[in-house]
Amino acid sequence: MNSLEIQERQRFTICHEIAHILLDLPSSHEEVPSWAYAKRHPNEVACDPFAVELLMPYQQWLSTVPKEEPSLELIQYMADEFGTSFPAAASRFASLSDIPCAFVTMERGYVRYTTRSLQLKRVGAWISPRSSIPSDSVAHRLRTSSVNSTVTAKIAQDIWFENWEKGLDLWELARHYQPMDTTISLLWFDSEDLPEVEVNRFGTRIKDNEDLSELTGELPWPGRNKRH
Numbered sequence: 001m002n003s004l005e006i007q008e009r010q011r012f013t014i015c016h017e018i019a020h021i022l023l024d025l026p027s028s029h030e031e032v033p034s035w036a037y038a039k040r041h042p043n044e045v046a047c048d049p050f051a052v053e054l055l056m057p058y059q060q061w062l063s064t065v066p067k068e069e070p071s072l073e074l075i076q077y078m079a080d081e082f083g084t085s086f087p088a089a090a091s092r093f094a095s096l097s098d099i100p101c102a103f104v105t106m107e108r109g110y111v112r113y114t115t116r117s118l119q120l121k122r123v124g125a126w127i128s129p130r131s132s133i134p135s136d137s138v139a140h141r142l143r144t145s146s147v148n149s150t151v152t153a154k155i156a157q158d159i160w161f162e163n164w165e166k167g168l169d170l171w172e173l174a175r176h177y178q179p180m181d182t183t184i185s186l187l188w189f190d191s192e193d194l195p196e197v198e199v200n201r202f203g204t205r206i207k208d209n210e211d212l213s214e215l216t217g218e219l220p221w222p223g224r225n226k227r228h
């Protein structure tokens with residue numbers, strides 16, 4: 001870790017600690033090592049979004065973010081503006097974006113966290129937590145080659161999203177951090193490439209073939225007037 005990364009981490013940690021005090025939630029940092037797959041304590045999970053809001057306040061973020069396609073330069077610009085890490089800025093970008101956009105954090109080859117923009121939530125775009133990195137993704141390619149690098153490429157949308165339409169593309173900007181075996185991906189596409197689907201009240205996509213068969217007007221049991 002270089003000194004800049006240490007500074008970014010310290011800023012986040014300070015905001016996280018302020019959250020503990022303001023939300024009156026006791027911390028339980030020592031129970032689980034940060035690299036463990038075990039579930040974090042609910043207090044810890046609750047303090048993170050608070051820290052994010054302190055570091056990258058909603059209104060300030062929206063007035064600063066350039067109205068352009070995401071790119072390595074744009075995310076780095078936002079990270080510099082707010083003094084946060086690249087992954088933290090990419091995550092904030094995805095959650096506040098008005099385009100279909102998602103941010104995925106992967107550790108040791110498995111999906112750890114996903115942030116989705118409102119548009120993606122509305123169509124039920126889903127990436128399973130704890131699933132392995134999809135083999136045709138840019139993230140997988142980077143991790144397999146075991147080097148620290150950032151690559152942006154166009155791939156099929158159904159590589160990342162479960163039960164997804166075929167034939168639509170998205171952009172994936174992936175970065176791999178080899179020493180920590182951590183990979184991140186920012187995924188986005190044009191709104192016109194967003195499939196039109198319905199979701200139920202649980203946010204699950206309703207598929208056409210799951211619809212009830214059309215009503216014919218005939219009752220499936222013998223009618224009363226058929227009596228002799």
Ligand SMILES: [Zn+2]
Binds near residue numbers: 017020027043044047
């Ligand atoms: Zn904490």
